[in-house]
Amino acid sequence: MRYFCGIDIGASAAKLVIIDQQRQVVAKAVRRSGVDYTLAAQRCLEEALAASALAATQLAAAVSTGYGRDNVPWATERRTEIACHGRGAFHYFPHRMTVIDIGAQDSKVIHLDEQGRRTGFKMNRKCAAGTGAFLEEIALRLDLRLEQLNELAARSTKHIALNSFCTVFAATEILERIRAGEKVEDIVRAALHSVVKRVVEMDTLHGPLVLTGGVVAHNPVLAQLASEAFGTPALVPPDAQFVGALGAALFAAELDGRPTC
Amino acid sequence: MSTAPERKEFESSKKLRSVMGQYFAQLGQAAQQGQKVAWCTSVGPAELLRALGFLVYFPENHGAMLGATRMATELIPLANARGFSPDICSYLTSDIGSFIKGETPLKKLGLSGPPRPDVLVFNTNQCRDVQDWFQFYSRYFEVPCLGVFTPRAIGSLSESIIDDVARQLEELVEPLEKIAAMRLDPGRLSEVIELSRQCTVLWKAVLETAAQRPSPITFFDGTTQMGPAVVLRGEQAAVEYYQVLLDELRQRIADGVAAVAGERFRLYWEGMPIWGKLRPLAEQFIELKTCVVASTYCNSWVFEALDPADPFRSMARAYTSIFICRSDPEKEDYIAHMAQQFSIDGIIFHDAKTCPNNSNNRYGMPQRLRDRLGKPYLIINGDLNDLRLYSEEQTRTNIQAFVEQLAES
Ligand code: SF4
Numbered sequence: 163m164r165y166f167c168g169i170d171i172g173a174s175a176a177k178l179v180i181i182d183q184q185r186q187v188v189a190k191a192v193r194r195s196g197v198d199y200t201l202a203a204q205r206c207l208e209e210a211l212a213a214s215a216l217a218a219t220q221l222a223a224a225v226s227t228g229y230g231r232d233n234v235p236w237a238t239e240r241r242t243e244i245a246c247h248g249r250g251a252f253h254y255f256p257h258r259m260t261v262i263d264i265g266a267q268d269s270k271v272i273h274l275d276e277q278g279r280r281t282g283f284k285m286n287r288k289c290a291a292g293t294g295a296f297l298e299e300i301a302l303r304l305d306l307r308l309e310q311l312n313e314l315a316a317r318s319t320k321h322i323a324l325n326s327f328c329t330v331f332a333a334t335e336i337l338e339r340i341r342a343g344e345k346v347e348d349i350v351r352a353a354l355h356s357v358v359k360r361v362v363e364m365d366t367l368h369g370p371l372v373l374t375g376g377v378v379a380h381n382p383v384l385a386q387l388a389s390e391a392f393g394t395p396a397l398v399p400p401d402a403q404f405v406g407a408l409g410a411a412l413f414a415a416e417l418d419g420r421p422t423c
Numbered sequence: 424m425s426t427a428p429e430r431k432e433f434e435s436s437k438k439l440r441s442v443m444g445q446y447f448a449q450l451g452q453a454a455q456q457g458q459k460v461a462w463c464t465s466v467g468p469a470e471l472l473r474a475l476g477f478l479v480y481f482p483e484n485h486g487a488m489l490g491a492t493r494m495a496t497e498l499i500p501l502a503n504a505r506g507f508s509p510d511i512c513s514y515l516t517s518d519i520g521s522f523i524k525g526e527t528p529l530k531k532l533g534l535s536g537p538p539r540p541d542v543l544v545f546n547t548n549q550c551r552d553v554q555d556w557f558q559f560y561s562r563y564f565e566v567p568c569l570g571v572f573t574p575r576a577i578g579s580l581s582e583s584i585i586d587d588v589a590r591q592l593e594e595l596v597e598p599l600e601k602i603a604a605m606r607l608d609p610g611r612l613s614e615v616i617e618l619s620r621q622c623t624v625l626w627k628a629v630l631e632t633a634a635q636r637p638s639p640i641t642f643f644d645g646t647t648q649m650g651p652a653v654v655l656r657g658e659q660a661a662v663e664y665y666q667v668l669l670d671e672l673r674q675r676i677a678d679g680v681a682a683v684a685g686e687r688f689r690l691y692w693e694g695m696p697i698w699g700k701l702r703p704l705a706e707q708f709i710e711l712k713t714c715v716v717a718s719t720y721c722n723s724w725v726f727e728a729l730d731p732a733d734p735f736r737s738m739a740r741a742y743t744s745i746f747i748c749r750s751d752p753e754k755e756d757y758i759a760h761m762a763q764q765f766s767i768d769g770i771i772f773h774d775a776k777t778c779p780n781n782s783n784n785r786y787g788m789p790q791r792l793r794d795r796l797g798k799p800y801l802i803i804n805g806d807l808n809d810l811r812l813y814s815e816e817q818t819r820t821n822i823q824a825f826v827e828q829l830a831e832s
Contacts, residue, residue: 229816244824268817280828282799285821 164222164418168410169206169237170246171199171230174266174294175376178206179407180214180221181415185253189214190404199230207236223417225410229267241413243406244270244283250409251372252278254399258369262361263406264377264384266294271365284365290329292360294377300353303333304346311350312381318351320344332356351383358387372397379403428709430702431682433644435668442664443650444532451534453478459541459603462560464553465653466723466742467546468571468592470619470734473657474612475603480538481654482556486514488528489521490698490808498524499809512552513777513808519559540566542602544595548573548748550780567602569595573743578750580743588739613731615657616738620729625665626652627725632672633716634765637681639672641714642692643705644682645721652724683714688829689766692718693758694773695781695807700815707819711826717765719746719758720781747780754783755792762796768829770800771822776812799832801825 163182170177172195180189189210195202203226211218226237227246234240247263252274261272269292273282290296301308322344326332332353339349357377371394378384379402389396399405433439453460461477463469465484472479489495495513498520503509505523507516521527527536543557547570554570561568571591574584596607629648633640640648648668655661675682690708692715697704708715728744730737746757762770770792772784779785789800801821806812 242820242824242827244820245827279831281832283824283828284802285817 163220165216165220166411166414166418167207167210167221167224168246168407168412168414169203169224169226169228169234170243170404170406170410171195171203171226171228171233172243172265172267172376172406173229175403176202176206176228176230177404177407178203178210179404179411180210180216181408181411183415185412185415187408189216190401190407192403195230199233200235203230203234203236223414225414225417227406227410238414238417241410244272244285245280246406246409246413247374248272248274248280248283248409249278249412250405250407251374251399253408253412255370255372255397259372259397260365260367260369261372261374262388263375264293264357264361264373265375266298266377269293269361269364271361273368281368286360286364289327291327291332292357292364296329296332296357297353297377297381299329299333300336300350303336304349306346306350308380311354312383314347315351315354315381315383318345318347320348322348322352324352324356327360351387354381354384355387358384358391361388362391367392367394370394370397372399374399374402374405376403428706430643430705430709431680433648433668433671435664435671436647438664438667439648439650442655442660445660446655447529447532447534450478450480450538451532453538460538461599462540462543462557464545464549464557466549466745466747467544468595468738468742470615470657470729470738471592471595471599471607471612472544474615475599475607476605477541477603478538479654480540482518482537483514484650484654485521485527485529485537486518486808487696487698489517490514491701492528493699493810494521494526494528495699495808496810498526499811509777509809509811511777512550512556513806515552515556516777517808518556522560540564542566542599543568544570544599546571546573546742547575548742548745550747550778567598569598571595571742573748575748576750577743577748578753580740584743585736585739588743589735592735592738609734612734616729616734617731618659618662619657619726620731622652622656622661622665623724623726623729625662625669627722627727629665629669629672630717630721630725631764632669632676635676636689636766637679637683637686638689638714638716639675639680639682641682641705641708641716642696642718642721643701643708643715645718646696646698646701649721649724656724656726681714683709683712685712686714687711688713688768688826689716690714691716691758691762691765691767691770692720692773693770693783694720695775695778696720697773697803697805697813698808699810700805700813700818703815704818704822707822711823713826713829715771716767717761719761719783722761723747751783751786751788755788755795758792759796762792762798767798769798769825771825772800772802774802774804776804776806777809778807781807799825799828
């Protein structure tokens with residue numbers, strides 16, 4: 163049996179997936195990307211190999227993606243995270259669609275046709291609005307852990323809006339809400355809603371909506387808010403955080419047998 | 424593993440350096456030689472100024488030098504602190520910052536700084552920023568600032584617009600003659616216009632060599648090679664230089680030499696260059712085997728209407744028919760024509776934060792052109808000079824993803 167590896171080194175987390183020839187996931191690993199991407203990739207690989215009792219020599223090809231894609235010396239090829247999220251999402255939903263990946267540092271809108279070919283894409287502009295970085299900042303302001311956000315937002319009963327594009331200004335708006343005595347769960351929901359608003363502004367949908375990335379994986383409320391905002395149900399693949407790494411592994415499988423440089 | 428990409432240098436570049444060096448040396452000696460200096464906007468009436476014996480200096484060229492040397496990012500905040508918003512033209516803010524600090528890349532060329540102006544002449548055909556920019560120096564040096572006010576967003580170019588601009592150009596003559604302390608010799612004006620026309624013909628021919636597959640020249644080469652077309656149009660030196668460059672390009676075509684080895688895709692660049700990032704961008708495209716073959720920007724110094732037999736009206740027509748002061752439908756037709764002429768696979772729009780005048784992606788044009796041409800587009804958010812507005816990693820990823828998409832389709 164031949165195995166294929168995809169490694170997605172994002173701004174916040176490194177995710178690794180190993181698949182077999184039947185495109186079945188046999189191992190996964192995730193850890194913080196930290197400041198040494200090469201090391202993070204190596205550790206993920208060791209962890210996944212150990213968990214699946216595979217040897218590195220059994221990996222026929224590896225594709226790296228994400229911010230740290232150039233820092234994986236053992237990668238056979240590199241692809242952008244735009245290509246990999248598209249490929250990974252198409253594996254679960256093989257039809258025309260718009261994939262929205264909300265990452266720690268940026269968000270992407272990816273349009274795929276019925277064959278899974280990309281027909282267009284957009285990344286958010288330079289700032290943190292509409293990304294996980296925004297939520298990190300808000301959690302810090304509210305003295306919360308990131309893991310608490312989803313549960314709090316799910317309890318919210320009142321809609322409040324944050325208007326600012328700018329993360330820092332939005333944080334100031336939050337201070338005003340706290341002063342006004344708003345409940346923390348309503349503020350958290352407003353912050354998640356703000357991420358969705360930034361994404362809605364980026365592009366229009368072509369076909370069904372699929373959400374991927376760690377932010378959605380950790381905050382299912384976001385999918386509900388996105389469904390409301392776009393007026394269509396948001397599909398979320400299993401292990402949404404690993405979709406980019408899975409896409410990379412699928413590309414690695416496609417490389418099999420092809421000469422590589 | 425891929426090898427480090429290499430840009431193919433032009434043999435002519437030695438001559439280019441010498442031609443540009445002589446131009447700056449002359450400006451540096453202007454005061455000693457008692458020669459009058461006029462500052463002019465890049466698409467201003469340079470021919471008229473030359474015919475009146477002025478040495479012509481272009482602050483925008485200085486702005487581009489500040490961007491290319493990446494000095495701009497340190498200098499812009501100095502202008503910001505003096506009331507020039509970070510949202511306005513970053514050529515202006517870099518140039519004024521450079522003036523305040525007394526730091527300039529011209530020092531490397533042996534000048535202590537920009538030559539002192541005797542007059543500043545602008546044309547608002549490109550934007551309003553140039554007027555405010557020149558007026559700053561007019562106040563400081565206490566010298567006249569004269570202007571041509573050209574309408575913007577022009578659809579079809581009517582005779583009444585030409586009449587108006589030609590009249591404004593003619594009205595410049597009297598005050599300029601006073602400053603130059605000489606009468607305008609109509610024969611000399613025709614001569615300068617003829618040289619400028621020849622420069623245009625050759626520069627256009629240079630750019631058109633990129634219609635070949637593979638292209639012998641890239642947009643990034645063009646941003647350096649365009650120097651004489653901007654600062655020396657109307658001079659023999661520019662004509663001679665472009666003849667040499669054109670010969671070299673024709674030889675490249677004959678020898679099958681590609682500017683981007685293994686050219687797979689051909690792109691159009693719409694918008695300003697990102698001056699401080701030309702090298703890494705050029706190298707990334709080489710790595711991706713993708714050639715940016717044509718641009719609106721490099722073609723902005725093509726003035727085909729110039730006619731020595733009809734100096735004022737032809738100058739008016741030439742400087743009013745340029746892309747930047749036209750309406751969106753005119754601009755779209757132009758890009759569509761270029762896309763066809765250069766067989767492009769996609770368009771990159773550079774949304775330069777501080778230059779709305781050269782950022783044509785903001786009113787739905789990329790989408791309209793995609794639908795019209797069936798070619799995909801990519802928008803890069805950045806700036807001509809202010810690297811505080813540029814994300815290197817995001818741009819790299821965007822470009823790589825765009826080329827992946829071209830490969831998929
Ligand atoms: S056209 Fe743009 S870059 Fe050129 S001077 Fe005007 S604002 Fe500046």
